[in-house]
Amino acid sequence: MIRGACEDHGYGNTVIIEHNMGSRIVYSQYSHLASIEEPLKQACGPIDVGRKKRRTCATPVSIEARIILGRVGGSCYGQPNCTSLHLHFEIKDFSTLGTDGDDLGEFGYTVNHPDLETYHNPILNLHSVITLSPPQRTPVIQNGTNIRVGPGGAGATAYRVIGQVNQGEEYNATDTSPATTTPNCPRGWYQIGRIDGSRFPDNLGGEIPDAWVCGDFIINGSLCHTITSATPLSSIPPGYGVPWDVFNLSIMEMTATCSGSVATIDMNAIPNPQYAYRYVYNKMYYAPSGAQTWTPMTLTGAGLISNAWLLAKGSALIPLSDPSRLTYVLGYLCTWNGSQWKCGCRDQLCNQNYWQLQAIQPMTGTSAVTVSQELAADLLLTAAELPPPPPPPPPLSREITLGLNQTAFRTGDTLRVGLSARNPEATFIADFYFGVLLPDGVSALFITSLSPLNGVVRRLDADARTFPPLLANVQVSQGLNITLTDFLVYTFAGGEPAGIYSVFAALTPSGAFNDGRIDAGDLLIIDIRPFSFSP
Numbered sequence: 034m035i036r037g038a039c040e041d042h043g044y045g046n047t048v049i050i051e052h053n054m055g056s057r058i059v060y061s062q063y064s065h066l067a068s069i070e071e072p073l074k075q076a077c078g079p080i081d082v083g084r085k086k087r088r089t090c091a092t093p094v095s096i097e098a099r100i101i102l103g104r105v106g107g108s109c110y111g112q113p114n115c116t117s118l119h120l121h122f123e124i125k126d127f128s129t130l131g132t133d134g135d136d137l138g139e140f141g142y143t144v145n146h147p148d149l150e151t152y153h154n155p156i157l158n159l160h161s162v163i164t165l166s167p168p169q170r171t172p173v174i175q176n177g178t179n180i181r182v183g184p185g186g187a188g189a190t191a192y193r194v195i196g197q198v199n200q201g202e203e204y205n206a207t208d209t210s211p212a213t214t215t216p217n218c219p220r221g222w223y224q225i226g227r228i229d230g231s232r233f234p235d236n237l238g239g240e241i242p243d244a245w246v247c248g249d250f251i252i253n254g255s256l257c258h259t260i261t262s263a264t265p266l267s268s269i270p271p272g273y274g275v276p277w278d279v280f281n282l283s284i285m286e287m288t289a290t291c292s293g294s295v296a297t298i299d300m301n302a303i304p305n306p307q308y309a310y311r312y313v314y315n316k317m318y319y320a321p322s323g324a325q326t327w328t329p330m331t332l333t334g335a336g337l338i339s340n341a342w343l344l345a346k347g348s349a350l351i352p353l354s355d356p357s358r359l360t361y362v363l364g365y366l367c368t369w370n371g372s373q374w375k376c377g378c379r380d381q382l383c384n385q386n387y388w389q390l391q392a393i394q395p396m397t398g399t400s401a402v403t404v405s406q407e408l409a410a411d412l413l414l415t416a417a418e419l420p421p422p423p424p425p426p427p428p429l430s431r432e433i434t435l436g437l438n439q440t441a442f443r444t445g446d447t448l449r450v451g452l453s454a455r456n457p458e459a460t461f462i463a464d465f466y467f468g469v470l471l472p473d474g475v476s477a478l479f480i481t482s483l484s485p486l487n488g489v490v491r492r493l494d495a496d497a498r499t500f501p502p503l504l505a506n507v508q509v510s511q512g513l514n515i516t517l518t519d520f521l522v523y524t525f526a527g528g529e530p531a532g533i534y535s536v537f538a539a540l541t542p543s544g545a546f547n548d549g550r551i552d553a554g555d556l557l558i559i560d561i562r563p564f565s566f567s568p
Contacts, residue, residue, distance in 0.1 A: 124155045
């Protein structure tokens with residue numbers, strides 16, 4: 034119900050709503066509006082006696098969810114545009130502008146922590162947030178890491194940056210929220226506070242007691258997956274696949290990092306020279322020890338294809354209801370071996386598809402709990418309850434093949450990329466994309482010219498119309514069979530980021546990305562070849 038609407042104390046045009054929660058009353062406030070909807074003003078009644086602007090609804094005005102209260106603006110102090118375009122949003126226990134009345138107390142910024150002034154953290158009402166108990170000490174691992182007023186963003190909107198923190202600084206992490214793609218943060222968000230209790234300065238003025246930082250830039254938690262490639266296959270219950278790459282035992286496909294009562298699950302589809310096509314299914318399941326049902330989760334990551342498959346990796350946050358006991362996780366990853374997809378493998382033959390099983394538990398002392406034969410007895414659920422999804426459609430017989438002169442490079446080494454292409458099918462028109470996936474796993478350098486060498490960096494979750502092809506509307510003739518040595522030549526200067534890169538080449542139907550998406554059938558041919566660089 035509408036509680037009041039006014040202009041006052043720097044809030045500008047403001048609406049305050051009373052919410053009857055049954056056992057308690059709380060209020061939400063919406064300020065700096067460009068305007069308030071006229072029907073709401075009229076329904077509320079006349080301006081209060083002796084007040085210039087305030088309207089307190091004599092008779093409660095019931096409103097429905099999603100009703101428009103007004104238009105977002107920048108009003109304050111009686112001026113229509115005295116601050117930037119934004120919505121000031123509060124949840125609190127009082128119906129006035131100030132903590133002690135419309136003209137008394139504190140307004141927005143408080144001397145004490147807002148929780149002590151009967152404000153409530155609105156983030157808890159806008160996002161899925163899990164409290165870390167006890168708070169976790171978290172060192173920052175990169176200079177200039179942004180901190181924000183909220184956990185990332187949603188859609189095309191990101192929460193405002195209030196400042197930066199730097200490598201080596203330590204903070205207390207008190208809450209965590211799931212991963213986002215805008216801004217990109219595969220490992221989820223953490224609310225942090227200063228260890229000494231002081232506040233973060235806000236670059237717009239004032240101070241903020243807590244801020245949010247992407248988990249990619251802090252050390253928070255320890256590896257806590259208990260099944261590794263050293264685990265005997267006999268310890269994995271029948272009916273489940275293994276969480277490592279059966280074709281390369283050094284690669285773990287399912288890993289977990291635990292922090293307090295939360296675990297971050299990563300599904301890693303790391304390409305290798307033998308098998309370039311590897312995709313992660315964007316759904317997973319988890320169940321605490323002794324549970325009777327699997328709980329579904331959606332993985333977040335870059336490059337979603339056909340609304341089901343992630344190109345590089347996927348991540349999800351799961352709660353640990355009892356950190357002293359195992360929690361089981363099911364994921365699914367597919368590898369193209371040149372003739373068919375091998376999905377959810379249990380061994381190298383991979384003649385049957387399974388959900389891949391991982392068991393997680395926070396660290397005990399200095400080592401993780403060891404998986405044993407007891408796992409099979411403890412896991413009451415069966416994978417048969419969840420038939421694995423069908424694999425992606427197979428690649429076509431048209432081929433692009435990349436070749437690298439080596440797979441590990443250091444400063445001064447020269448990367449040489451060869452390219453072969455063949456088309457035994459009918460002539461077609463296509464766009465040709467060529468570039469390099471960067472070590473962050475979420476962005477790529479799209480090469481636009483080979484001589485001179487030029488390109489642009491784009492995030493893989495960006496609008497696909499921003500991805501520039503090296504060649505557009507190129508005719509790929511029937512019977513094409515060419516090999517180009519030294520298609521790309523590049524010498525490492527030493528300033529490049531260290532990590533795993535992947536050269537890619539792809540053909541799409543001409544204009545396939547004009548709708549801004551990568552849909553099923555958009556990638557006619559693709560080849561990916563990884564390599565590493567260290568200075």
